[in-house]
C-alpha cells in the first residue's frame with residue numbers, strides 16, 4: 001500500500017500521521033549506526049504472574065533530567081540527551097509542534113523481538129498525548145486495534161527513516177503492537193519521543 005504523507009491512518013478517534021523517508025537514506029544509515037553503538041542499551045526484566053521474564057527487546061531511556069517515567073512496571077530515570085538524539089528531536093519537533101521531554105528507545109534484535117498490544121496512556125503523559133515515533137533499520141509492521149470495537153484494525157510498515165506522529169485520542173481509543181515475525185532477520189531501532197508532565 002502506498003500511503004500519502006500526512007494522511008491519517010486511523011478511521012476514527014485519534015490521529016496517526018505517517019511520513020516515510022522523513023530522514024534521507026544517508027542520515028538514516030548514520031543515525032542507525034551511531035544509536036546502535038552509542039546508546040546504553042539494557043536488557044530489562046518484567047514481572048508478571050509470579051514469574052520474571054526478559055523484555056523481548058533492548059531498551060533505553062533518555063531525556064530532561066528529573067523526569068522519571070514508569071513503563072511496563074519499570075521505573076526509568078533518563079540518561080542525558082546525546083547529540084544524535086537532539087538532532088532527531090529538533091527535526092521532528094518542527095512537525096509535532098511540541099517540545100518533547102524524553103525518549104524511549106527500543107532495539108529489536110530481529111523478528112523474535114516484539115512489543116505486545118498496549119497503549120501509551122500512562123498518567124505522566126496526560127490527556128491526548130503527542131508521541132513522535134522514529135524508526136531506523138529493518139522494516140516492521142506497526143499494528144493498531146480499536147480498544148472497544150476489536151474488528152477495527154489498521155497497520156503500516158515502519159520503514160528505515162520513517163516518522164509517525166500519534167496524537168488526539170489515539171492512545172485512549174487504540175492499542176498498538178509490533179508482533180513477532182519469522183520474516184525479519186535484521187535489527188531495528190525505534191524511538192518514541194514523549195512529553196512527560
Ligand SMILES: O=C(O)CCC(=O)C(=O)O
Pocket residue numbers: 104106115120133142158176178190192
Ligand atoms: O517499535 C515501535 O514502533 C513501537 C514501540 C512502542 O510502542 C513503545 O515503545 O511504546
Ligand SMILES: [Mn+2]
Pocket residue numbers: 118119120176
Ligand atoms: Mn507504544
